[in-house]
Amino acid sequence: MSTTIVVAATPTPNGDLHIGHLAGPYLAGDVYARYLRATGASVIYTTCTDDSQSYVVSTARRSGTTPRELCAASTAAIGRSLSAMGISMAGLPPIGDVYRRTVLEFVTTLYEAGRFRKRTVRLPVATRSGTYLFDGLVTGTCPVCLASSSGGACEACGHPNNYDELLDPRSTLDPDDPVSYRDTEILVLPMEEYRERLTAYYAAQAGRWRPHAMQLIGELLAGPLPEVPVTIPAGWGVPAPFPETPGQMLYPWIEAMPAVMYGTWWSAGDTAVPVDEHWRAEHHADVVYFHGYDNVYHWGLMDLVFLLAHGDRYVTPSANVCNEFYNLTGEKFSTSRGHLIRAADLLAEVPRDLVRFHLAHTAPEQARTDFTxxxxxxxxxxxxxxxxxxxxxxxxxxxxxxxxxxxxxxxxxxxxxxxxxxxxxxxxxxxxxxxxxxxxxxxxxxxxxxxxxxxxxxxxxxxxxxxxxxxxxxxxxxxxxxxxxxxxxxxxxxxxxxxxxxVFRLPRLPEEASHETADHRDPSVPDLLPLPLSAGAGVRRRSVRDER
Missing domain, CATH: 1.10.730 (Isoleucyl-tRNA Synthetase; Domain 1)
Known part of the structure; x- marks a missing residue:
């Protein structure tokens, strides 16, 4: 019997989870995995923290801590929240030597096969500090839909904006530090070289993706496909081992595929097999992704190209289940404005089954929905x-x-x-x-x-x-x-x-507390029914993103 590998979008450890995150891929992937197990299927449900992301650096700067300390604290908090919600994973795999070795072997194989190209690109730089600005280190205007956007990809329209494509760029580390541009040599993976295989793959996926996500894929295929950065001048992440780009790091997003292979291996618990064993094509695993619309480009296109670049070595996903944004009383969840409810706070007051049921009932599957x-x-x-x-x-x-x-x-x-x-x-x-x-x-x-x-x-x-x-x-x-x-x-x-x-007796569900009980609650416990908004640092995700 082949195994189904269920992958929830990899969380960036720059804070704890709120219910906007959990209503997206994590609960959806958990419900799907539990359903499959109830049918007798073999299932590995996994994810892996995305420690190298630039959002760790920007959040650490705002919080007055170091990226390493932030990752450690946030990973622990994320693990507790996933466990409290009953997300049926083995846990969050440690990001250590085995992880880094897996990532380096994945990219080095492609390098030795000649899949990467050396390019001179124009990168934004914070002029006074000399910091190269990409992804979460830069904000500006999306060149496609003109919405406010971070670097890398626009969460509003989903289109990528690499290098100097973001309009009116500003540093998130120091908005007063003027932005200039610098020609820089990096390695890239040209997506255009995989167009024929991509076109065939998406044709086979017709009717299996939700319409909005497939519409974005069609928009991206309609024009020249981007060249994905493989290396980037940065001070945080996994050092790139390539002689052409000394001192550079691997671009954080390209860690996703080896990361989930590592997460699958760690979750399966058999460390005697190679780390990528479960993803080898000969095992015919059924791979299903759960992620947000703002990551259709990454999980639906970019990561697929990195699998295809390995030839026929690995399976490709049979489905991408993509969610939209979850609102809180009519507005997007926002950490910066304290417009959020933490999963831990809600679960401390409301029974877990009721929380899971309401999030399942109102999850933003094909359009934005609202938590009230x-x-x-x-x-x-x-x-x-x-x-x-x-x-x-x-x-x-x-x-x-x-x-x-x-x-x-x-x-x-x-x-x-x-x-x-x-x-x-x-x-x-x-x-x-x-x-x-x-x-x-x-x-x-x-x-x-x-x-x-x-x-x-x-x-x-x-x-x-x-x-x-x-x-x-x-x-x-x-x-x-x-x-x-x-x-x-x-x-x-x-x-x-x-x-x-x-014969059996149907177990009861928790009932609403009486007004008398509610009036005599411990005042130190947050009153979440009615639910006030609770503020604090949040988490940048590869699925349901916060407004910053």
């Missing part, structure tokens, strides 16, 4: 936990005095099969949608409450269909699923509905 205090309360308590617990009580009444295994009618089996098909349609690619899965949970929950109140209901039918609801909700509602699994309830999504089913 009222929405979380309405979805989590009124629409989910209250009717869920009412169903649990009704089941207890119907099953009073019954035990063992109950027969299921043909009609009950047909309804359970229809439920399974509906959930599978939500979780399978290319139509994967947490939104529809969460809405299906609510729809079936309402139906089963009515079924439980029907005096003619066949008890075995109610048990089977409720178990099917629980199995379909389990990739999202992980705590209630764990409670049921601990009681021996079969939550597999692989088998067809049986002719008989063991």
């Amino acid at each position: 205090r009222e929405g979380l309360r309405d979805t989590g308590y009124r629409r989910l936990s209250a009717p869920w617990n009412a169903l649990a009580e009704a089941m207890s009444s119907v099953l009073h005095g019954l035990s063992g295994t109950l027969p299921v009618s043909p009609a009950g089996r047909r309804r359970a099969a229809a439920m399974l098909a509906r959930f599978r349609g939500c979780y399978e690619l290319p139509g994967y949608s947490m939104n529809r899965a969460a809405e299906t949970v609510l729809t079936q929950l309402d139906r089963l409450r009515g079924l439980a109140g029907d005096p003619t209901v066949v008890p075995g039918d109610l048990v089977l269909e409720t178990r099917t609801l629980l199995a379909g909700a389990a990739p999202i509602l992980i705590d209630v699923a764990e409670a049921a699994g601990g009681d021996g309830v079969d939550l597999s999504l692989a088998a067809e509905p049986p002719v008989s089913v063991p």
Whole structure:
């Protein structure tokens, strides 16, 4: 059996996570991985911190710390937040000698195969400090859509802006330091040389990507493809080993592919095999990426070219699941303005299953969506936990005095099969949608409450269909699923509905605290329902980015 490698966009360790980040690729990838495991598939769900990013340098400067100290503190915070949200990864792999060796072997192989070209490019420089400005070290105006943009790529339109393409550039380290330009020799990977293979790849992907992301790919293919920097004059990152570019670093974005290969190897736990073993083409792994629209260029095009540059050595992704931006009460999450809610703060106040369900229900899959205090309360308590617990009580009444295994009618089996098909349609690619899965949970929950109140209901039918609801909700509602699994309830999504089913009791979901309880809460605990905004340093991601 081949393995599915699920890759969530690699986080930059320049701060902790907020729910805008988690509502993007991390929860979506987790739900997909949990669904696959419930069908019996072999899954490795992984990511890897992106320590070399320039945003580490700019955030460290603003915070009065060093990039190394910031990476260490932020990686620990990110790991805690992923764990608290129940993201089913083995953890965040350490960025040490094995990581750096993996990156260097990946790029050195391409160098020795003659894939890189030496180019003289015009780079912006902070005149007084002499610092070369790229990616998070520079801000200006996107030359394509004219929105405010960092260097490298525009989060608004998704188009790249390398070298001197950004309009009105300013240093983020010192906005008063005037910007000049300097001709500099670097190594690049010419994307244009891979156009034929890229065109064939995207033709095969037709209908498998969400439309907005594929529209951007079409826009990029319509013009000359950019030359990707391989080396860059910088003071932070992995030193480039090439004699043509002494003193330069590897361009941070080109670490992504060897980084996730390393993350896959580390997460799999078998250190006896080569680091890139799981990605070798002969193993036929199914690779699925989860990332944000602002990284379609990186994960959807640039990283693909680096795989193709290795010839037929590696598999290429079978799907890119791309999310849009998540808003907070009508505006983008913003660390600089304190317009955010930290995952840790929210989870300290609101039960995890309810948070996961609301984020799944409102995740920005194909358009921007909005997180609100009222929405979380309405979805989590009124629409989910209250009717869920009412169903649990009704089941207890119907099953009073019954035990063992109950027969299921043909009609009950047909309804359970229809439920399974509906959930599978939500979780399978290319139509994967947490939104529809969460809405299906609510729809079936309402139906089963009515079924439980029907005096003619066949008890075995109610048990089977409720178990099917629980199995379909389990990739999202992980705590209630764990409670049921601990009681021996079969939550597999692989088998067809049986002719008989063991009796079980539906675990309850947390209910909303009474006003009296809320009035006597510990005042030191943040009041997140209603949810005030909590301020502090955030994290620049390869998916849902903050406004800085």
